[in-house]
Amino acid sequence: MTWIAIGDIDDIPVRGARCVKTPEGKIAVFRTAENEVFAIDDQCPHKGGPLSEGIVHGKAVTCPLHNWVISLESGQALGADEGAVRTIPLRNEGGRLSIFLESMLAAAE
Numbered sequence: 001m002t003w004i005a006i007g008d009i010d011d012i013p014v015r016g017a018r019c020v021k022t023p024e025g026k027i028a029v030f031r032t033a034e035n036e037v038f039a040i041d042d043q044c045p046h047k048g049g050p051l052s053e054g055i056v057h058g059k060a061v062t063c064p065l066h067n068w069v070i071s072l073e074s075g076q077a078l079g080a081d082e083g084a085v086r087t088i089p090l091r092n093e094g095g096r097l098s099i100f101l102e103s104m105l106a107a108a109e
Contacts, residue, residue: 003091003098009037010095017052017061024101027088028052030072032059038072039090039099045070045083 004022012018012031019042020027026042028051036059042052049065059072069078075087089100 003100006097006099008095009035009092009097012037015056017054017056019052020099022099022101026052027099028061029090029097029099030056030061032056032072037090037092037097039088040070040072040075041085041088043085044068045077045085046081051085 006020006029009031012029014031015033017028017030020029027039028042029037029039031037040051042050044051044063044065046063046066046068049063051061051063051070053064054061060069060078061072062069068081070076070085071078075085077083091098
């Protein structure tokens with residue numbers, strides 16, 4: 001697997017997010033209160049709201065547009081809402097973060 005370095009965990013505020021622009025679109029990288037990190041597409045499945053601007057609580061984020069709650073672990077909408085966003089494999093090695101994108105692997109071949 002080819003992993004792409006995206007920065008350091010300290011670049012992301014606790015219970016916050018940062019965006020990474022990729023050939024596959026914007027990826028939102030979240031940091032929870034427990035210092036876990038997750039990467040998902042930065043578009044809510046409802047109306048495309050910027051999830052990176054949402055409120056992080058537990059292992060979920062609430063979309064700032066219409067309050068949909070999205071699991072950071074599975075990408076699934078929680079509660080009565082239906083839909084999902086893509087989750088991106090993310091690796092944390094001593095605070096250094098990397099993501100794995102299929103398109104980047106295909107481009108390297």
